[in-house]
Amino acid sequence: MVAKHTGRSSKNRFGDKSAMITALRLFAKVLPGDHARAFVYLNLIYKPRSALRSMLNNFYRIDHVYSVIKEFTTTFRGPFSILEFGVADGYSFAKNVFATHYLKASRDIVCHGFDTFEGMPETDDPRDRAGIKGSSWKAGQYRGDYEGLTRYLSDRYDNWRLHKGLFEDSLTPELLEELRVHKPILVWIDCDYYTSARTVMERLIPILPSGAVIYLDEYEFNFGSRFTGEARLVNEINRGDFGADVELVLDKDLSWDLTRCYRFVRENPTIRFERMEALGHVEDLRRRGNDSPLP
Secondary structure, eight states, rough: OOOOOSOOOOHHHHHGGSSSHHHHHHHTTTTSSSHHHHHHHIIIIIHHHHHHHHHHHHHOOHHHHHHHHHHHHHHHOOOEEEEEEEEOTTTTHHHHHHHHHTTTTTTTTEEEEEESOOOOOOOOGGGOOOSSSSSSSSTTTTTHHHHHHHHHHHHTOSSSSEESSSHHHOOOHHHHHHHHHHHEEEEEEEOOOHHHHHHHHHGGGGGGOOOOEEEOOOOOOOOOTTSSHHHHHHHHHHHTOOTTEEEEEOOOOHHTTOOOOOEEEEOSSSHHHHHHOOSSSSSSOOOOOOOSSSS
């Protein structure tokens, strides 16, 4: 049987019938003209709603670091590592190291920081450029203080190592072998350029276990376009450029409404995280209780 077309969209049949829409329509009728209505909407509805969304989702966050550390130290056997590429002055790196101490996980996790500490390098690769004039990074930007950061960390923590130099030089075969044992649970990529992020993933993919979290700080660069920046790197990995057996899966719980946190997954991993306790093979049977929407 074919339903009769009423000529009304589902939005009109359902959305416009809500109590909120009805209340707003009644309120609009008492306002003197469209300019007043627009002013009220933009200042009393749009701005508070936008501010609330920003407070919940888009403001500065580092909670994913604590979530990752808790997940792996309570579920899997160590030892582990956290890797940060693009340390600069050490703002986020110091917070990552502190997080391991606060959660009493410093014995299980070594934090590695990578940077030239000389600021952004020169690049003429179009994949590193901003799509809008005046938005590109400049050579020398984000120059760090290697000696000062070393002193700061030495006075407070002991589970860290800084690797000064280009990523392709500091990610040595010896260090990569070490990371096969101290499995990376979080790879923090804040090196901004696509070419630098690509170097990191090219070196790490062979030793990354499935489930490791990849945090891409500049994913939204160029609006998250697959043509440039870190979004291009995610697209290339997922289309098979780095091998048909690996992919990056967006972790929505860690990312919230952003697109920065991914899980690395390999089809047939040789390096694996090991659970402290194996999952049971047989789940408990869910018994009937009631037929309502409640459990």
